[in-house]
Amino acid sequence: MKLLDxxxxxxxxxxxxxLVIASIIAIHLILTGIFLVSRPxxxxxxxxxxxxxxxxxxxxxxxxPAAERTRLFADxxxxxxxxxxxxxxxxxxxxxxxxEGLDLRSLHRRLDSSYRIFPxxxxxxxxxxxxxxxxxxxxxxxxxxxxxxxxxxxxxxxVTLLFAIVSVTLxxxxxxxxxxxxxxxxxxxxxxxxxxxAAAPLPERGPEEIRSVAKALxxxxxxxxxxxxxxxxxxxxxxxxxxxxxxxxxxxxxFIEDEGHRGRMMSDLDQMRSMLESVLSFLRNDRKLEAMxxxxxxxxxxxxxxxxxxxxxxxxxxxxxxAMATVRPDDLRRSVTNLVENSVRFGAVAxxxxxxxxxxxTIEVEDDGPGISDARKEVMLEPFVRxxxxxxxxxxxxxxxxxxxxxxxxxxxxxxxxxxxRQPHGLIVCIQLPVRQPNRQSAA
Amino acid sequence: xxxxxxxxxxxxxxxxTRTLIAKYLxxxxxxxxxxxxGREMVRAMADSRVDLLILDVMLPGEDGLSLCRKIRxxxxxxxxxxxxxxxxxxxxxxxxxxxxxxxxxxFNPRELLARINAVLRRQAAAQNVSTxxxxxxxxxxxxxxxxxxRELRNxxxxxxxxxxxxxxxxxxxxxxxxxxxxxxxxxxLTQGRSxxxxxxxxxxxxxxxxxxxxxxxxxxTLIKTVRSGGYMFSPTVEAVTVNSQS
Numbered sequence: 157m158k159l160l161d162x163x164x165x166x167x168x169x170x171x172x173x174x175l176v177i178a179s180i181i182a183i184h185l186i187l188t189g190i191f192l193v194s195r196p197x198x199x200x201x202x203x204x205x206x207x208x209x210x211x212x213x214x215x216x217x218x219x220x221p222a223a224e225r226t227r228l229f230a231d232x233x234x235x236x237x238x239x240x241x242x243x244x245x246x247x248x249x250x251x252x253x254x255x256e257g258l259d260l261r262s263l264h265r266r267l268d269s270s271y272r273i274f275p276x277x278x279x280x281x282x283x284x285x286x287x288x289x290x291x292x293x294x295x296x297x298x299x300x301x302x303x304x305x306x307x308x309x310x311x312x313x314x315v316t317l318l319f320a321i322v323s324v325t326l327x328x329x330x331x332x333x334x335x336x337x338x339x340x341x342x343x344x345x346x347x348x349x350x351x352x353x354a355a356a357p358l359p360e361r362g363p364e365e366i367r368s369v370a371k372a373l374x375x376x377x378x379x380x381x382x383x384x385x386x387x388x389x390x391x392x393x394x395x396x397x398x399x400x401x402x403x404x405x406x407x408x409x410x411f412i413e414d415e416g417h418r419g420r421m422m423s424d425l426d427q428m429r430s431m432l433e434s435v436l437s438f439l440r441n442d443r444k445l446e447a448m449x450x451x452x453x454x455x456x457x458x459x460x461x462x463x464x465x466x467x468x469x470x471x472x473x474x475x476x477x478x479a480m481a482t483v484r485p486d487d488l489r490r491s492v493t494n495l496v497e498n499s500v501r502f503g504a505v506a507x508x509x510x511x512x513x514x515x516x517x518t519i520e521v522e523d524d525g526p527g528i529s530d531a532r533k534e535v536m537l538e539p540f541v542r543x544x545x546x547x548x549x550x551x552x553x554x555x556x557x558x559x560x561x562x563x564x565x566x567x568x569x570x571x572x573x574x575x576x577x578r579q580p581h582g583l584i585v586c587i588q589l590p591v592r593q594p595n596r597q598s599a600a
Numbered sequence: 601x602x603x604x605x606x607x608x609x610x611x612x613x614x615x616x617t618r619t620l621i622a623k624y625l626x627x628x629x630x631x632x633x634x635x636x637x638g639r640e641m642v643r644a645m646a647d648s649r650v651d652l653l654i655l656d657v658m659l660p661g662e663d664g665l666s667l668c669r670k671i672r673x674x675x676x677x678x679x680x681x682x683x684x685x686x687x688x689x690x691x692x693x694x695x696x697x698x699x700x701x702x703x704x705x706x707f708n709p710r711e712l713l714a715r716i717n718a719v720l721r722r723q724a725a726a727q728n729v730s731t732x733x734x735x736x737x738x739x740x741x742x743x744x745x746x747x748x749x750r751e752l753r754n755x756x757x758x759x760x761x762x763x764x765x766x767x768x769x770x771x772x773x774x775x776x777x778x779x780x781x782x783x784x785x786x787x788x789l790t791q792g793r794s795x796x797x798x799x800x801x802x803x804x805x806x807x808x809x810x811x812x813x814x815x816x817x818x819x820x821t822l823i824k825t826v827r828s829g830g831y832m833f834s835p836t837v838e839a840v841t842v843n844s845q846s
């Protein structure tokens with residue numbers, strides 16, 4: 157670390173140092189400006205600070221012998237013309253009291269109790285007051301505004317304080333904005349990161365420290381994507397290449413004379429084929445998406461129910477005859493088919509329900525099987541997890557991808573898939589899909 | 601079988617698969633020639649008449665899709681593509697490539713045979729249906745049935761899900777509007793695609809189609825039951841001339 161590194165404006169430290177220095181310079185410039193304009197070093201002749209002039213004049217008059225007062229009056233009038241000191245005709249001294257509306261506390265402090273202040277009865281100017289000197293002579297004079305009557309916020313220290321508060325607040329806001337905005341953007345982007353690479357890379361902007369964090373995260377993201385891509389490619393290649401031997405075996409099985417052997421071989425091959433298909437469709441789900449199109453999903457669900465009923469399962473459809481929604485029709489059909497496959501594997505009777513409202517469609521696949529315990533529900537949605545772990549793989553078992561494919565499809569539609577309990581036993585898989593705008597993709 | 605023994609050309613690069621397909625089809629009364637790639641295919645097609653082509657998508661050299669497009673540009677010979685699942689089925693069947701049908705590997709050989717028969721039968725039947733036989737899409741009362749994409753859209757433009765058997769039956773109806781079709785003739789027109797032990801009767805398929813396209817399935821107005829005769833498709837059917845798909 158070099159000593160002058162903090163001067164590098166691309167760093168957070170450099171930016172903060174620059175801001176602090178700029179603020180200090182700005183404070184000084186503004187204060188200098190205020191002082192130059194208001195000149196507090198030059199007394200304002202219209203202001204009598206703490207009534208010092210007034211008190212001095214009165215004390216002079218009180219201390220002078222009566223004979224010299226006339227000359228003193230003239231001298232004071234020349235020195236302090238604003239006070240307009242005059243002598244009052246002798247008479248009885250009125251009761252001492254402060255005239256209304258004047259703050260004379262500092263005057264009282266300067267004059268002792270032998271000087272009595274009284275208001276003038278027939279005087280228009282409310283600033284002119286009467287004072288009885290210790291020897292009984294009375295004078296009148298004008299009280300000039302005290303410094304204190306200035307509003308306090310115009311005083312220089314208040315301006316300084318205010319400026320300090322404003323600049324600290326601005327500094328705080330700026331720091332919060334520039335420092336935390338990229339950080340929260342990074343946090344959000346890291347949160348949004350999904351293996352399908354759909355999310356945009358992190359923005360590489362802001363101070364250098366944050367940019368290097370963003371760069372590092374982007375590189376990590378690329379590595380993860382590459383890793384997953386490689387894994388996907390490998391799995392796809394294996395599945396793809398297995399098709400050729402399975403196709404050959406499928407053809408060869410047609411030449412097997414023994415009916416029993418041939419049937420068993422064909423069902424084994426069918427199982428292999430459906431497992432391959434589920435792997436491929438699971439892999440494909442992240443990347444290639446079927447086009448969204450307006451679909452009568454009631455007919456899709458009827459079709460799934462019909463197909464299962466045709467092969468002897470008790471699957472029925474319960475819902476409206478027609479219901480429009482914008483979906484990926486083949487994906488949705490696959491998703492519901494997977495759910496019903498599970499239902500008829502674990503239960504005897506399955507029902508597909510459809511409820512359509514203005515903005516969502518709810519599809520429920522219900523069975524009367526044993527259901528899934530709450531503890532297992534989350535795990536069951538993971539790929540390659542089978543509900544019948546304890547059992548050996550029988551003819552109907554797959555890779556355990558059915559539910560996770562169904563969920564991936566639903567999520568790609570912006571919908572939700574949840575597992576609920578059915579009473580007294582069984583499982584209800586509930587899919588909720590947004591209907592979307594039905595007028596956009598009709599020609600997709 | 602429309603032709604006594606159709607001449608089928610199998611274009612497939614895997615030697616084992618090619619031989620097995622040929623052997624299986626020969627056992628089922630087909631004349632089979634084989635080709636390893638596009639060049640052999642062109643030679644085989646020049647040598648003898650080909651009634652139907654089975655074309656693998658993944659071929660060395662020029663791939664199946666571009667071969668399919670080239671053939672389609674000069675001839676109407678039926679083509680069944682063998683694809684890997686996940687490939688763009690819409691493109692294969694769509695106007696771009698113009699294949700008549702496809703099968704995903706690994707396929708059931710019996711289904712291949714059934715589809716061969718269905719495609720050949722459809723081609724033979726199309727020659728008898730004059731005006732709308734060659735169209736790739738038809739409309740009736742706002743509904744639109746697209747043979748290439750194998751999809752049905754309702755008047756609102758929404759896709760309606762159908763099984764292959766339902767689709768083929770509706771297609772048979774649409775191509776013969778206003779004619780009384782017996783159950784036997786419907787079976788003959790549609791059999792093939794949905795071959796298997798779980799084939800549904802025509803009546804079940806009709807009731808399922810009605811549930812999807814009739815506004816009141818109990819009072820059917822589109823597919824009418826003709827007493828003791830069969831069914832009749834009553835609406836006016838028109839060929840879609842302007843391609844509004846893209």
